[in-house]
Amino acid sequence: MDLAIVNAWILTLAKNRLGIIKNGTIGIEGDRIGFIGSTDDIDTKKIDVIIDGKNHLVMPGLVNSHIHTSLTLLRGGAQDLPEIEWMNKGIGPLAKHLDSKDLILGSKLGVLEAIKTGTTTFSEYTRDVARLVEQVYLPIGARVVATETINEVAQVNKAALKPSDLYEFDNKKGQQALTKNDQLFEKYKNKPLVSCMYGPQALDMVSLDTLKTIKENAISRNSKIHMHVAQGKRERLQITGRFGKDASTVKVLDNHELLDNYLVAVHCHDTEEQERELMVSKNVKMVGCPSSISIIDGIIPPIYHYFSLGGKVGIGTDQAPGPGNHNLFREMRTISLLTKTQFRDPTAFPSWQMLFLITIFGAEILGLEKEIGTLEIGKRADVISFDMNNLLLTPMVSNPFHNFIPNLVHSATGTEVDNVIIDGKLIIHQRKFTSINEQKIIDEANKRAEKIFADASDDWKAAGSQMVKDVEKGLI
Numbered sequence: 001m002d003l004a005i006v007n008a009w010i011l012t013l014a015k016n017r018l019g020i021i022k023n024g025t026i027g028i029e030g031d032r033i034g035f036i037g038s039t040d041d042i043d044t045k046k047i048d049v050i051i052d053g054k055n056h057l058v059m060p061g062l063v064n065s066h067i068h069t070s071l072t073l074l075r076g077g078a079q080d081l082p083e084i085e086w087m088n089k090g091i092g093p094l095a096k097h098l099d100s101k102d103l104i105l106g107s108k109l110g111v112l113e114a115i116k117t118g119t120t121t122f123s124e125y126t127r128d129v130a131r132l133v134e135q136v137y138l139p140i141g142a143r144v145v146a147t148e149t150i151n152e153v154a155q156v157n158k159a160a161l162k163p164s165d166l167y168e169f170d171n172k173k174g175q176q177a178l179t180k181n182d183q184l185f186e187k188y189k190n191k192p193l194v195s196c197m198y199g200p201q202a203l204d205m206v207s208l209d210t211l212k213t214i215k216e217n218a219i220s221r222n223s224k225i226h227m228h229v230a231q232g233k234r235e236r237l238q239i240t241g242r243f244g245k246d247a248s249t250v251k252v253l254d255n256h257e258l259l260d261n262y263l264v265a266v267h268c269h270d271t272e273e274q275e276r277e278l279m280v281s282k283n284v285k286m287v288g289c290p291s292s293i294s295i296i297d298g299i300i301p302p303i304y305h306y307f308s309l310g311g312k313v314g315i316g317t318d319q320a321p322g323p324g325n326h327n328l329f330r331e332m333r334t335i336s337l338l339t340k341t342q343f344r345d346p347t348a349f350p351s352w353q354m355l356f357l358i359t360i361f362g363a364e365i366l367g368l369e370k371e372i373g374t375l376e377i378g379k380r381a382d383v384i385s386f387d388m389n390n391l392l393l394t395p396m397v398s399n400p401f402h403n404f405i406p407n408l409v410h411s412a413t414g415t416e417v418d419n420v421i422i423d424g425k426l427i428i429h430q431r432k433f434t435s436i437n438e439q440k441i442i443d444e445a446n447k448r449a450e451k452i453f454a455d456a457s458d459d460w461k462a463a464g465s466q467m468v469k470d471v472e473k474g475l476i
């Protein structure tokens with residue numbers, strides 16, 4: 001065995017159970033889990049590197065099912081705004097001043113921040129995703145499901161468009177993005193850390209013809225289509241404008257045989273209950289981003305309803321501006337509280353279910369359930385350990401029940417994660433990155449962001465969002 005964490009509490013989350021092992025050991029051979037069980041049953045002399053897991057809890061690495069890391073330099077840049085202002089008056093005027101290096105630096109910041117709080121798999125969604133894979137994910141050693149954004153809306157002066165003006169499509173632009181998306185599969189076929197999905201941005205931003213080609217390609221590559229679905233009023237206006245007044249995203253997708261197990265549908269907050277029933281019956285997977293959608297839209301994503309119908313749901317963090325960060329421990333608590341409040345039901349989304357949402361359910365949604373998401377012999381070694389020896393997680397008891405299960409969701413902050421192993425490699429050891437200078441990234445990010453925000457200042461003020469007025473009042 002190359003590496004093992006010994007004497008720990010272990011949550012395997014295998015076979016739909018918590019799989020709690022007391023005084024357990026997880027052993028890693030190469031990139032896979034080679035042993036899991038009681039420490040008494042393994043000869044520790046045959047382990048090269050031993051990490052003492054006393055007062056620690058070991059669990060599968062977390063899966064972020066929808067993330068755009070490259071906007072992380074704009075953290076805090078568009079907050080407490082009306083939804084209609086968030087994109088055009090909030091984040092837009094700042095994002096205009098990001099260059100390609102800033103997107104990479106922002107992505108590094110986002111990925112490192114997320115790994116520190118236990119995320120090991122990232123379902124990354126962006127234009128030129130290969131650049132992030134090459135310059136961020138592979139050098140850091142994080143697992144990534146790369147999705148290339150395919151957006152076919154013609155380049156026009158968007159500011160001059162009214163929300164009800166129908167977008168024109170530029171088929172060539174769509175084809176170019178699709179080609180890039182296709183190439184990812186070939187490029188990364190021998191990289192175990194990388195898998196790929198197709199990324200039509202949303203039904204209002206891609207033509208049906210292109211969507212049909214994407215579907216054919218997804219079938220031939222046995223991949224999935226990762227798409228924003230039913231994101232709200234602006235999308236609905238485009239869909240009714242294009243397809244008739246009774247049309248909705250879900251209905252159109254269904255009519256064109258796009259609603260099936262190939263689809264990973266993100267957000268879905270502008271859907272009717274019956275539409276969600278239809279999606280579940282067709283085996284569509286859903287991803288919800290609780291902090292992002294509640295903060296930006298003032299809406300609770302329909303994660304619980306979808307889950308209650310028997311649908312598979314994963315959790316994502318979207319981008320840092322708005323939700324703030326990429327900490328999945330915080331997302332568990334957020335959706336649990338929102339759901340309990342929404343349904344006035346304190347039993348909705350109990351703690352143990354939250355743990356599945358951010359691990360094996362995420363893995364299933366991304367098609368990686370055979371490789372990651374639980375701790376089982378033969379699976380890839382994506383493992384985190386959690387230091388329970390701190391004020392927030394004390395006391396820790398195991399009889400007559402394990403109080404650390406609810407405490408992981410409702411008292412932990414995520415910063416208790418102290419060892420992170422991805423694909424068998426120790427990425428964080430005792431809270432420190434083993435081969436990355438974290439402080440250097442923080443310093444670079446601060447320096448660059450200061451310039452970006454200053455350069456964007458005039459544009460941002462001219463856009464005149466609610467935040468601009470708040471600044472004038474000295475409130476931010």
Ligand SMILES: [Zn+2]
Nearest residue numbers: 066068228318
């Ligand atoms: Zn998104």
